[in-house]
Amino acid sequence: MTEVLTVTGIGVCGGRAVGRAHRAGPAVAEPDVRPDAVPADDRPAEAARAEAALVAVAEGYESLAATAPAEVAEVITADAMMARDPVLAGGARDGVLSRGLSAEAAVWTAAGELRERLRGLGGYLAERAADLDDVRVRAVCHLRGEPATRARPADGPHILVADDLSPADTAALDLSQVSAFVTERGGPTSHTAILARMLGIPAVVACPGAADIEAGRLIAVHGDTGLVDLRPPADEPVTVPRPRSAEPLSWAGELADGTPVGLLANVEGEPSAVASAGAGGVGLLRTELLFLDRPTAPTRDEQAEVYRRLFRHFPGRRVVVRTWDAGADKPLAFLGFPDEPNPALGVRGYRATPVGSAALDTQLDAIASAAADTDAEVWVMAPMVSTPVEAAEFAAAVRRRGLSPGVMIEVPAAALAADRILAEVDFVSIGTNDLAQYTFAADRLATALAALHDPWQPPLLRLIEMVGAAGAAAGKPVGVCGEAAGDPKLAPVLIGLGVSSLSAAPIALPALATALTGLTLADCRAQARAALGSPS
Incomplete structure (x- = not known):
């Protein structure tokens, strides 16, 4: 079998970075959605667990937003509002009380149903629908006592490879160690793309081959062309991320010939x-x-x-x-x-x-x-x-x-x-x-x-x-x-x-x-x- 040397997606933030691939954590296992899993006498307490998990997720988002860059914080704050949505909490509560679902299954199902409703609306809310995936993953992790973020810490500079990244995942990263992003999903207007441009990190999204990039492999990411080189020269130095401090804007308001812009x-x-x-x-x-x-x-x-x-x-x-x-x-x-x-x-x-x-x-x-x-x-x-x-x-x-x-x-x-x-x-x-x-x-x-x-x-x-x-x-x-x-x-x-x-x-x-x-x-x-x- 011929070895794959490159995979291609869509470059959404320019620049080139070389580093070891670091894979985000595995997807959270979907809860078992079985009706009548919870006895009738236990359902009020189980419903309260589901609602408390959503509150905990909202508080977690708010904590992340407090220390995130301003533009990222705006998006995470909106996610916190989504976690506090009474429609979502009501759907989870009803799933426990009327169907006997576990707290994990009720939150998962309610978020999925709301997600599909938002996707059907198109545009901005359809883009925000993907955030509900992060809400329900974090709620289920809270209920199971597992870490909330899929973006696991890495030792040293690396290129983060993931199915997709939520704004909250990004805010939890040590950006001083991230040289580039590669995601299997997303597009030019996805959150990963927008956040990469905000942070100035080379990024390739909608890259089908990302799923097969093994952790620890040396790769080169071309954020301009969308190319991910799986066999860069072995002696090429690893890219050390530059500090992500805000640059001052220096612009006179015109081009070199005086044309106003x-x-x-x-x-x-x-x-x-x-x-x-x-x-x-x-x-x-x-x-x-x-x-x-x-x-x-x-x-x-x-x-x-x-x-x-x-x-x-x-x-x-x-x-x-x-x-x-x-x-x-x-x-x-x-x-x-x-x-x-x-x-x-x-x-x-x-x-x-x-x-x-x-x-x-x-x-x-x-x-x-x-x-x-x-x-x-x-x-x-x-x-x-x-x-x-x-x-x-x-x-x-x-x-x-x-x-x-x-x-x-x-x-x-x-x-x-x-x-x-x-x-x-x-x-x-x-x-x-x-x-x-x-x-x-x-x-x-x-x-x-x-x-x-x-x-x-x-x-x-x-x-x-x-x-x-x-x-x-x-x-x-x-x-x-x-x-x-x-x-x-x-x-x-x-x-x-x-x-x-x-x-x-x-x-x-x-x-x-x-x-x-x-x-x-x-x-x-x-x-x-x-x-x-x-x-x-």
């Missing part, structure tokens, strides 16, 4: 880390995530206070607020969405809260009130806008409140009509994650289709070019706030396609600045032409 940050929670990182402002404030756990609609005053607190971190700097990106992938309970056969193609974003709806009117009033009380330069954009008519309606509503209107370009129809949309609004921002998903008709959670979500795909770049050209013709800004914006190698290409600002995780901004320093617009356009001319 904004480097902004994405925010979905506490903004202090973004403000202190030196970002030029906020390119994407995800408002729906601030209220995702609310059963009732927040009032105008409640919203205004939250926005006011956020805006005050950015005096004199731009803050781009995205209105509710709700429905389908983020079904805010207080908006009351109908069941749909295909939610990802249904009532979501602007379609869920159009101009004239009480929810949008209240939100715009709250944003305007907060903006008037601070010195931030507040812009407002609507998600999932498809037509110039929708853009015009939204722009009028925003301008009536004295703010600058824009829209997200996330569906091909909006990219194709970018010139007419830009005639109605002051700016647009391209959401590359959804634009890729809809352009290629490929679920961004499907590992088998992960290659179609590579932001270097020429059809996706052509749509971005079309939007960039429309922005240049109209003399209006075009931003990118999807995961593609955080790729330093892609940054010059995006600028060459007509993008005027990039909004990414704060930790990605120094690398973006380094990638753009010394380049002119002509240099960026040359790189864009080369990328567009590629067959794949």
